[in-house]
Amino acid sequence: MAKRARPTRVGISDVxxxxxxxxxxxxxxxxxxxxxxxxxxxxxRAAATELKYQPNPMGRNLARGKTDTIGVVVPDLANPTFQGVLRGVSRAAAHDGYRVLIADSSEVSSEEAVLAGEARRRCDGVILCAPRMSPAELEELAPSLHPMVLVNRxxxxxxSPSVMVDYGQGIQGLAAHLAxxxxTRIAYVAGPESSASNALRLAGLEAFTQTHPHIELVILQSGSTFEDGHDSADDVVASAATGILAFNDLTAMGLLSSLNERGIRVPEDMxxxxxxxxxxxxYTTPPLTTAAVPIIDVGEHAWQQMRDLLNGTDTSDTLQVFQPHVVPRGSTGVPAKSTARTPE
Structure with a gap:
């Protein structure tokens, strides 16, 4: 039986x-x-139609110097906060005909520069979401990534525009809520030392103690995951603090679980x-008091800034700051053997 010849793809030379x-x-x-x-x-065009020529999208993009794709580098894709940023970016980018390539550095700061460089070579631009690299490393790398948008740096x-969340203001609002x-004795279960948002929280708490000298503040080293929060319980209990500020919701949830295992009631005991x-x-037990961040809006605005860079649009909007707001729920209450202070 004769072998059927494979159809030959019509190329640009045929046209x-x-x-x-x-x-x-x-x-x-x-x-x-x-x-x-x-x-x-x-x-x-008539020749292309007659030959049923289909342009190669990849080759056409290379010829145009465009991929219609942007890269987004995040430190931890398992964190719902970064998932929210990605959702905001991808939805807004898709509306403008762009796709998103995602890279996760897994909280390894040394990987960020490599991932960002690879993403930039494959994409039209890069959004760096809360990078863990040092300021010096960021300044050295930034020019090679243009067009680039930063989130929380x-x-x-x-x-190189930025979208920021005012974590300093947010943590002060939570501390004031507890006060x-x-x-009067509050512990902060800190995030990763390399996290810029952790540094902003610490600066906010320093400002808070200046205006609330009667508050004792204890800083406890931890991290950003559920496991980190769970493992912090021994230090939290040893601190003798009655009010706890966790770095994020994940660590707070881990802490809630560990406190429950120890028979410590929230908010009655802590x-x-x-x-x-x-x-x-x-949906935690009890529901978690927290500072709400419009994280989808953060992602959408990051894309808007990237779109302006790609289109060469002049804009003075190089820094957009979003303000968190305190959402009181069942995990906070009056400390044992105390009555609430009337806010001034």
Missing amino acids: ATKAGVSLATVSRVMNGNFSVDPQIADRV ITEAAD DLGH SVTGFDDIPFAR
């Missing part, structure tokens, strides 16, 4: 031969270049707050 023009002319016509004589362009590099309930207001926060 050029059929139309009697050069490869460059076919390329310009296929890419929408209006500098080609209209009669010649019609001949090229800033840089002095030209044309107004009557808590009040606990989170940060971010991820979707699960309202």
